Amino acid sequence: MTVEVPTYLDGNAAAGVLREIFAVDITAAIGRCAGCGQTGVFAETRVYLDAPGLVARCQGCDEVLLRVVTTPADTYLDLRGLTYLRVPNPA
């Protein structure tokens, strides 16, 4: 019936929220998915902004990699789906 329009953005759309938490840019970091083991640039994950807060899912297996929920008092960061994030050190 209706055309399936993707509802997701990419990791770039999470850059601002994540820069409030991390001192470095995460969009260019390499992450490893705890679900399927795929590694990739965080910018290539699928980001959903309409969930409560922000959810990033693996491009390969759709597993939740990271969630950020902001309340007036605190920010909750849930990194359950990432085995690691590899961030390049400044030269």
Next chain:
Amino acid sequence: MERTAIRRRLTWQAGTVTEVRAETASARTVVLDVPDWPGHLAGQHLDVRLTAPDGYQASRSYSIASAWSGSGTGPGIGTTVELTVEQVPGGEVSPYLVDVIRPGDPLEVRGPVGGWFVWKPEQEGPIQLIGGGSGVVPLMAMLRAHAAAASTTPARLLYSVRRPEAVIYVSDLKELAASDDIEVTFAYTREAPPGEQRAPARIDAGLLASVTFQPEDAPTTYVCGPTPFVETVADLLVAAGHDPARIRTERFG
């Protein structure tokens, strides 16, 4: 010790609108002065936050249209940041930025952010830019950075747009296209200007094969626009043999 070595959490900053320029009937360039702006790279974006009198807040991302800044000399240096916003009918934030905001108004921003969808003049290899609609904005920043750095890196822009009147930055693009190193192709999807050889159509494999760098040229390709546009173009590029690792995408929604 060195205070500059302490990295602060990035947070919201107050900017002031200094100029509003019409680009098309529905797109405006908003020029901001952001006093503590640390400089930015071509392709980065910032977040804009609006607060209603009752405290309700809405934030959206907007690409930075002006060239790189922060060090050295040249355009884009200093505390000035340009955004170009296309009005989305019924939207919460874009109609405010396009229709309501005026010079002198305050605007809260958080940025610059994004370290992946960027082009730096020292980067090697040709650059292929493919934009749909307002997806041309960060690509324009890259072309401006290319010009500001007097780069001789070959660059091509393929810009998908509904009709001639909807082309953003038309005069700037024509000027840039006069340079030996930059080629600009417009792909009209609904209505083509008189004299245009290609009938209105979406970007397809044939067009990509004839106007973009080929896989053996090993370009870095930047694709930006509405999510369905980005998906389609990225799939066509991979099917044509481009290395997915050299394709960078930015989805606008």
